[in-house]
Amino acid sequence: xxxSCRFYxxxxxxxxxxxxxxxxxxxxxxxxxxxxxxxxxxxxxxxTDGGRSWSPQQIIARGDAYSDGQYGFGDPALVxxxxxxxxxxxxxxxxxxxxxxxxxxIVLSDDDGRTWTAPxxxxxxxxTDAVHGKTDELGFWSIFTTSGKGLLTHDGTVMFATxxxxxxxxxxxxxxxxxxxxxxxxxxxHWTLGPSLAFEGCDESKLVQLDNDSILLSVRQxxxxxxxxxxxxxxxxxxxxxxxxxxNGNPCNADIIKVPFMPHTFLHTYLKHPKDRRQxxxxxxxxxxxxxxxxxxxxxxxxxxxxxxxxxxxxLAILFEDGSAGEDNGYALTFVTLTPxxxxxxxxxxxxx
Numbered sequence: 599x600x601x602s603c604r605f606y607x608x609x610x611x612x613x614x615x616x617x618x619x620x621x622x623x624x625x626x627x628x629x630x631x632x633x634x635x636x637x638x639x640x641x642x643x644x645x646t647d648g649g650r651s652w653s654p655q656q657i658i659a660r661g662d663a664y665s666d667g668q669y670g671f672g673d674p675a676l677v678x679x680x681x682x683x684x685x686x687x688x689x690x691x692x693x694x695x696x697x698x699x700x701x702x703x704i705v706l707s708d709d710d711g712r713t714w715t716a717p718x719x720x721x722x723x724x725x726t727d728a729v730h731g732k733t734d735e736l737g738f739w740s741i742f743t744t745s746g747k748g749l750l751t752h753d754g755t756v757m758f759a760t761x762x763x764x765x766x767x768x769x770x771x772x773x774x775x776x777x778x779x780x781x782x783x784x785x786x787x788h789w790t791l792g793p794s795l796a797f798e799g800c801d802e803s804k805l806v807q808l809d810n811d812s813i814l815l816s817v818r819q820x821x822x823x824x825x826x827x828x829x830x831x832x833x834x835x836x837x838x839x840x841x842x843x844x845x846n847g848n849p850c851n852a853d854i855i856k857v858p859f860m861p862h863t864f865l866h867t868y869l870k871h872p873k874d875r876r877q878x879x880x881x882x883x884x885x886x887x888x889x890x891x892x893x894x895x896x897x898x899x900x901x902x903x904x905x906x907x908x909x910x911x912x913x914l915a916i917l918f919e920d921g922s923a924g925e926d927n928g929y930a931l932t933f934v935t936l937t938p939x940x941x942x943x944x945x946x947x948x949x950x951x
Contacts, residue, residue, distance in 0.1 A: 602627075603625045603626070603627050603639075604626075604627065604628055604928060605625075605626040605627065605628070605629065605630045605928040605929075606623055606624065606625060606626065606929065606931055607623065607624045607626055607630060607902075607903070607919060607928070607929055607931075608623055608624040608672065608673050608674065608745045608903055608919075609621060609622075609623050609745075609903060609904070609905050609917040609918065609919065609931050610622040610623065610674045610675055610676040610686070610745060610746050610747060610905060611676065611746075611747065611905045611906075611907045611915065611917045612676040612677060612678050612684065612747060612907060613678065613907060613909070613910065614644075614678065614682070614684065614710035614711055615678070615682035615710060616710060617909065617910030618644055618645060618646045618710060618711075619644065619645035619646075619648075619649055619907070619909070619915065620642060620643075620644050620645075620676065620684060620710070620711040621642065621643055621644075621645070621652075621676075621917060621931075621933075622640055622641065622642045622658070622674035622676055622686055623640070623641060623642075623674065623931055624638050624639070624640060624672045624673065624674070625639040625640070625641050625655075625657070626638050626672075626928075627639075627661075630928055630929075632672065632673075632694060632695075633669060633670070633671070633672040633673065633689050633690075633691070633693075633694060633699070634669065634692065634693050634694025634695070634697060634699070635694065637661035637662065637669055637670050638661055638669065638670045638671060638672040639657050639659060639660050639661045639670060639671065640657070640658055640659040640671045640672065640674045640686070641655045641656060641657045641658065642655070642656050642658055642686075642711060642714070643655050643656070644710075644711050644712070645933075648909060648911065648913065648935070649909075649915060649933050649935060656714075658686065658705050658714040658717075659671035659674075659686075659688060659690075659703055659705060659717045669691065669692040670690070671688045671689065671690050671703050671717065672688060672689050673688055673689045673742060673744075673745035674686050674687070674688045674745055675687045675688070675743050675744060675745050675746055675747055675748055675758055676746075676747050676748070677747055677748030677749065677750055677756050677758070678750065679750065679754070679756055679785045679786065680750060680754035680785075681785050682708075682710075683706060683707065683708050683785050683786065684706065684707040684708075684710070684711050685704065685705075685706055685748070685756065685786045686704070686705045686706075686707075686714070687702060687703070687704050687720065687743045687748070687758055687780075688702070688703045688704075688705075688717075688743075688745075689701070689702065689703070689742040689743075690702065690703035690717065690719070693740075695740050695742055695761065695763070696740070696763075696766065696771060696772055696773070697740075698739055698740050699740045699741065699742055700721070700736060700738075700739070700740065700741065701719055701721065702719070702720040702721055702741065702742070702743060702780075703717040703718070703719065703720065704717065704718055704719075704720045704786065705717050705718075706786060720789060721735075721736045721789075722734070724787060724788040724789065725788070725789050725790075725791070726788075726789070726790045726791070727791045727792065728790050728791060728792035728793035729762075729778055729791060729792035729793055736791075738762045738763060738764060739763050739764055739765045740761075740762065740763040740765075741760055741761065741762045741763070741791075742760065742761055743759070743760050743780060744758065744759045744760070744802040744803050744851065745802070745851060745903065746804065746851060746853055746903070746904075746905040747804070747853070747905055747907075748805070749805040749806065749807065749813075751807055751811075751813070751830065752807060752811055752830070754783070755781055755782070755783050755831070756781065756782045756783075756785075756786060757779050757780065757781045757805055757813070757832060758779070758780045758781075758805075759777055759779060759780075759796070759802075759803035759804060759805055759815060760777060760778055760779070760780050760791065761775040761776075761777065761800060761801065761802065761803075762775060762776050762777070762778055763775055763776075774798075774799050775799070775800050775801060776795055776796075776797065776798055776799070776800055777795070777796040777797040777798075777800035777803050777815065777817065778791055778792045778794075778795065778796060779791075779792070779796055779805070779813075779832040781832065793833065794828075794833050794834065794835055795835065796815050796826055796828065796832070797815055797817050797824060797826050797835075797838050798838065800817050800818075800824070801817060801818035801819060801849055802817075802818045802851040803815050803816060803817045803818065803824075804816050804852070804853055804854050805832075806854045806855065806856055806864060806887075807830075807856070808827075808862075808886050808887070809861060809862055809886065810886075811829075811830040812827050812828065812829065812830065813827065813828045813829070813830065813831075813832045814826075814827050814854075814886075815827070815828075815835075816852070816854045816866065816887075817838075818846070818849050818850065818851055818852065819840065819846065819849055820846060820847075820848070820849040821840070821845060821846065821847075822840035822841055822842045822844070822845055823840065823841055823844040823846060823852075823868065824838060824839070824840050824841075825838065825839055825840070825841055825887065826838040826839070841889075841890065843881070843889055843890035843891070844866060844868050844881060844890050845870075846868055846869055846870075847869070847870070847871050847872035847873045847874070848869055848871065848873060848874055848875045850868075850869045850875055850902055850903065851902075851903040851904070852866065852867045852868045852869070852903075852904055853866070853867050853904055853905045853906045854866045854867075854887075855906045855907070855908065855914075857882075857908075857941075857945075858908055858912075859912065859938065860884070860942075860945070862884060862885060862886045863882065863883065863884050863945065864882070864883045864886070864887050865880060865881070865882055865883075865906065865914070866880070866881045866882075866883070866890060867879070867880055867881075867896065867904040867906060867916065867918070868881065869901065869902070870892070870895075874900070875900060875901065875902045875921070876897075876898070876899055876900045876901055876921070877895065877897070877898055877899075877901070878895070878896040878897040878901035878904060878918055879892050879894070879895055879896065880892070880893055880894050880895075880896055880916070880944075881893065882944075882945050884945070893944040893945055893947065894944050896916055896918065896934065897918065897920055897922070897932070899920075899921065899922040900920070900921025901918055901919060901920055901921055901922075902918070902919035902921065902929060903918065903919045904916060904917065904918035904919070905917050905918070909935070912937075912938040913935040913936060913937055913938065914935060914936045914941050915933065915934070915935050916933070916934050916935070916936075917931060917932070917933050918931075918932055918934075919931065919932075920932035
């Protein structure tokens, strides 16, 4: 633990326009709990040498949120726009997801993550909830964007997957979430949520674009992982499905990424252990995410959230919550890389060739 904070969680990662690494994460102070019961900050660090060393941490959204007056920000998600701007979206306010989380915070950087704007409320202005036909107003009772990263599509649109609730059934504490896509076509100035349902009964989800421009959604589930696919603008979603090739005993946020030097090839992290948050595995698909095969174990012991990025030198970087120091010590945010040769060898082995 450093800088008066004991617990760090929720890794996010992207590259700036020069190929340097920018990571964001939660500073959770004296509790590992989610937003809604204590103060959380969001901080960033930069790596200019491939992740061998890191800049001092910089708080970009400080606890005691502007929106509800206390507790703050959490669950950051990063993306770089076509113009090189870095966007970081996050949950904000004092309410947890199942008690009416209605605020999405956004901060911007136009100098590769060295400085950031003050947090603003994304849904307060220049926002359209196309699901409910509302402008500058949110129709959902609760919403948050999945942490880790967003997607920059081939046409320059920025997209994030969201969890949404209309409210809780009477007498229950937890409702069924649905996924809608939050998108911006102008570097994060204006945003549209929806209009169409991407996944019913969802949890934290990630987006990736296939070689034919279709958008694929990968959804956290208990058991077989959920998937759906749409057109290039994420408006016309098909019939959702579940793939037993990726089976999570413990539902947990994971990541999916395209391999840039192999056509139709994608990688997916997930937790393979039948019950606990442990055994972080990397799987590969060489048929546009239809079938998956495990290729290596990233962390055999305790682990949780993970995110991936391909570095400018072709190395695959994985940033994940490493619990090997023991539950009482919280998670370490661990950064590992695979060279293109190591990755290619693992992929070929995973395909049984």
